[in-house]
Amino acid sequence: MRRLLPFACGLIPALLAAAPAQKIFPYRYDQHDLSNGLRGITIPTDYPNVVSLFIVVQTGSRNEVEPGKSGFAHLFEHMMFRGTKQTPPEKYEAILKEAGAASNAYTSDDLTAYHTTFSKEDLETMVRIEADRFQNLEYAQNTIKTESLAVLGEYNKNSASPTQKLFEVLRDTAFDQHTYKHTTMGYLKDVQDMPQQYEYSKQFFSRYYRPEYTTIIVAGDVKPAEVRKLVAKYWGDWKRGSHKAEIPAEPVQEGPRSERINWPSPTLPWLAIAFKAPAYSDTLKDVAALDLISYLGFSENSDLYQRLVIQDQKVDYFGADFSNRVDPYLFTALARIKKPEDIKAVENDILATFSGFKDTLVSAQRLAEVKRHLRYSFALRLNNSEAIAGAVARFVALKRTPETINRLYELYEQVTPEDIRDAARKYFVEKGRTIVTLTGGKEK
Numbered sequence: 001m002r003r004l005l006p007f008a009c010g011l012i013p014a015l016l017a018a019a020p021a022q023k024i025f026p027y028r029y030d031q032h033d034l035s036n037g038l039r040g041i042t043i044p045t046d047y048p049n050v051v052s053l054f055i056v057v058q059t060g061s062r063n064e065v066e067p068g069k070s071g072f073a074h075l076f077e078h079m080m081f082r083g084t085k086q087t088p089p090e091k092y093e094a095i096l097k098e099a100g101a102a103s104n105a106y107t108s109d110d111l112t113a114y115h116t117t118f119s120k121e122d123l124e125t126m127v128r129i130e131a132d133r134f135q136n137l138e139y140a141q142n143t144i145k146t147e148s149l150a151v152l153g154e155y156n157k158n159s160a161s162p163t164q165k166l167f168e169v170l171r172d173t174a175f176d177q178h179t180y181k182h183t184t185m186g187y188l189k190d191v192q193d194m195p196q197q198y199e200y201s202k203q204f205f206s207r208y209y210r211p212e213y214t215t216i217i218v219a220g221d222v223k224p225a226e227v228r229k230l231v232a233k234y235w236g237d238w239k240r241g242s243h244k245a246e247i248p249a250e251p252v253q254e255g256p257r258s259e260r261i262n263w264p265s266p267t268l269p270w271l272a273i274a275f276k277a278p279a280y281s282d283t284l285k286d287v288a289a290l291d292l293i294s295y296l297g298f299s300e301n302s303d304l305y306q307r308l309v310i311q312d313q314k315v316d317y318f319g320a321d322f323s324n325r326v327d328p329y330l331f332t333a334l335a336r337i338k339k340p341e342d343i344k345a346v347e348n349d350i351l352a353t354f355s356g357f358k359d360t361l362v363s364a365q366r367l368a369e370v371k372r373h374l375r376y377s378f379a380l381r382l383n384n385s386e387a388i389a390g391a392v393a394r395f396v397a398l399k400r401t402p403e404t405i406n407r408l409y410e411l412y413e414q415v416t417p418e419d420i421r422d423a424a425r426k427y428f429v430e431k432g433r434t435i436v437t438l439t440g441g442k443e444k
């Protein structure tokens, strides 16, 4: 429960085998805004009985702009299960149990999402109790202490993982000003200070848990008119807020950076090579080109993977992350290396792959295959109402409409081998690069 996704998978591409004219997101959906700024998106699907409800708040660790206040978006993911006067936590759990509903939540850089899947008879109940907790959440000072401890426990548990540390250091090294400098977990000292931040926590809630930041996605065995009526009935009186987060822009990086981590216990070495990369866009070809590069150069089907993992067996984990973000983030290649003495060779191999895209045009045929593959694998994942709502939720956090998925996949179709080369030349530059290595201590 209340899982955190520290490293949400980047490429969420999409489908379309043969006919590019066909939209990748195949469902007709109904999108409407209430006068308070809340947006509702209803997606009737062919899957009977089941309904999946995703509530996306466009607030994540990106919004944590004040020094000493990192980790609050994630803390609220926990606080939101603390109930209201009308529906205390035990009652909330009982209602879910009665409905046979599964409920969960996650926090990332740009969003916090709450989701529930249930049968269609329970639609009104679920819309009602979710509206209640978003509008009437109530907690005492000691509750924040309890939840802070849970969050601290989660921090400590994650800290046992070398990759958590690797990403913490990578972000901290690559960013100076933007809040992507810290992970969604936040800085340890801020997490430790949370029990003292009762007043601030209420301020955070009243800034961001507002209709203009929130989108309700309902997918499944539903009728748009019915959903519109229920959303208006239970969410219509929610008051619009006025806060706008001032997220500092990251200055242009002016030189390569690197950092080494000495892990206190034995572990295989990790290597992260990252370049500054553009924000999510459904109109900028560079974004689509970099998505395609992450597959062409760094997936299991890439030459480099075949060489490092399968043939030479120097590496036992290899991949790239170019996640969609509201603001410019990173394109990162990541490897776990079997022997410390191979780190440098693997680093050179990965850097050569990045450079290769600048020098050599990919074949048009290979590019077409990858586009087909991306469309096909996205389409394949939309195989139940929860998966459909979940895929839409990630894009809603970026552009607040499922239409952006169609635009992104249309953009993939337009990318040429020259676009791939130009994007590589623009972003895979030494001055925008950050390399972090992590090596383990000696066996006792």
Ligand SMILES: [Zn+2]
Residues within 6 Å of the ligand: 002, 003, 004, 074, 077, 078, 151, 154
């Ligand atoms: Zn958590």
